[in-house]
Amino acid sequence: MFARLRATCKSFKAATKAIVAFAALSALAACNTTGMPMSNNGPRIDTSKPVPVALLVPYESESSSDIELARSLENAARLAMADLDGVTIDLRVYPTGGQAERASAAASQAVAAGAKIILGPVYGGSAKLAGIPAANAGINVVSFSNNPDVAGGNVFILGNTFRNTADRLTRYAVSQGKSNILVVNGESAAESAGAAAIVAAASRNGARVAGQTSFELSQMGVTQGIPQITSAVRSTGADAIFFTSGNDGAMPLLAQLLPENGVSSPNPQFIGLQRLNVPASALTLPGLQGSWFATPDVALTQTFVSRYSSTYGGPPHSLAGLAYDGIAAIGALVKSGDKNALTTQGLTRQSGFAGVNGVFRFRTDGTNERGLSVATIQNNQVIEIDPAPRAFSGIGF
Template identity: 50%
Template sequence: MAALHHFKKLGRHALGALGVGLLLSGCIETNTASQGPKVNTSQPVVVGLMVPSGSGNAQTELLANSLISAAKLAVAEMPDAKIDMRVYSTGGDANQAAAAAQRAANDGAKILVGPLFAQASNAAGTAVAGNSINVLSFSNNPDIAGGNVFILGDTFANTANRVVGYAASQGKKSIAALVRADAAGTVAANAVESAAKSNGAAYVGVAKYELTNESAVAAISATKGLIQQTGATALVMDADAAGALPVFAQLLPEAGISSANTQFIGLTRWDKTSEQVRASTGVQGALFAMTDTSATSSFSQRYSATYGSSPHLLAGKAYDGMRAVGTLLQTGSRDALTRSALTRNAGFSGANGVFRFRPDGTNQRALAVATFREGQVVVVDPAPRSFGGAGF
């Protein structure tokens, strides 16, 4: 029962590791629509960067500093785009974010990049909706997307569509899910169901778990029953390396369920898991998504060369937001920061590959599909480099 001991010990830590997703979540009212302000691209355009500094939390301060550094890097790499970047602290709080957003509007900001958390992003979007200012939030919560709020965060919907779509193309047409018994798990399950339907596969049901030993054991039994009853040929999991994945990697195969007979599919970064998990027999051949490895490596190298340290995992979102703004300003159009410009089909070149904003305020990102072979991470379908090709 080593895995269960590991699971129990990591239960609280797992919540922290998932904290970005959980803290960014929550059903929040969508903002009213906004097309965006006119801009004069021959003059410096004020862009408000909203970061969660001022909260007193050391980790959040480090994240905020990395977001600022990444945004500065994007601006430096686009000298033709005249950007007057100004930083506003939100303290990770919705009320402070609303006040900061209004200050940015009063300072002449034409667009906001950030904030991080969903509640803060929604508040900021509401505060500046009357100014026709769009907000490029770092959140991954699709509930706040829409109106003048666009999200930059990685979504379950985007990941599920990529990996489920690939699995379906390989003949895995019957999809089951194993997800957390919470709001984030519900979003994950809905994403899997939608991805299955979009890719010509059947969604046959879901099993749920909580971060306890008893729930993990019960989830294994429920999952086995679901697969036996439905004949599911693939099992999609939201578990990650810091949470339930090490447990399921041991207990599912012990129950007779492995990626050899039921295709395992991950919705999180399984390449970040331990060598022990990667090498376990039951997960060989599992499928999961990764960013465009060459783009990610290039961004990390440029960031490290500039600042002498590695970027935070979320720093690329600030780079992406500022990169999108700069790319649009380089067009010289007075409508560079409107909704129609932001949602252009060609998208943008980001820290982790190409991405684009969708009309509903969510995003679509290029992802590679990878697997485990003899304990090694192997890319089986590279991330597309542009929109319209394979993988999209």
């Protein structure tokens, strides 16, 4: 069974290399540096003229998936530009090749050309290096990364973080009476970071960590870890299991072997830190039926996908909405008419921004807070069970 599931996921990985490099459990792929506190950084702008915005994307990469991602990000950015009311963006695209050194050079070029803000690059290490020449010029960088370790100073991240997902799902679990949580993670730096985020979320949101168990990331490691997980469930009385693994890794085998050993959702409730509906083939896995996971605002995302597809003749990359969100935020700030709109103070406004992935705002440490939906899998379909909040005063924040 594991071999069949691994074969399915292997093709998925090949098709989504860029997603995996960016997604939740690859947050530590970037430089391991701590984000610096924010300063009120940013240039003065002339809101009566087109605002120069640099877009750093991985064109000219050796990876075809990077090229696909770059094209989708640029398309989404231009779609957002067309939606701006009374604001004109002068978008200038710089290829990074998916490399940190080239991203730094591209940032230097963008600054020299007069960019007032940099949107991108994708990968965390690239964002960190791009932030250096930008900081020297007093320019902010709004990266597509989700790695909190590269956020801070003049670098902001748009990607959804472990903290956002863990907080949203933990709050929902507590509201549904599932507050005694067993944390299960693979033995890798990324999954350990995910587990730490879940533990912290439990503390913030009134849940109890019943225990934490881990396993080696291999077929044998998962198999050998099943008795330990099942024993922990029974000895602690856990009413929920929060997994850090995704369907490109250990989750399919966990979802097969745990039910075979008498542990299946909803008693205890399976919760995924990663999106358990990816790839689409995972929806048919019996062990994932009834599991919970977080997604961007379902209705808004569907609308964006439909509009993008009708405009460009095909669906967007799953990360394309981040580029739209970035342009939407920049446009909203520029429309205010404030010459200091693109400073740190402007970017971190408490009311946040409305994007195609839902509402979001930047924290003062350079990370972000996003409105997420909670979804489940029923009869091989994704069902939204708790809609994303549409404002930061709403339920879920």
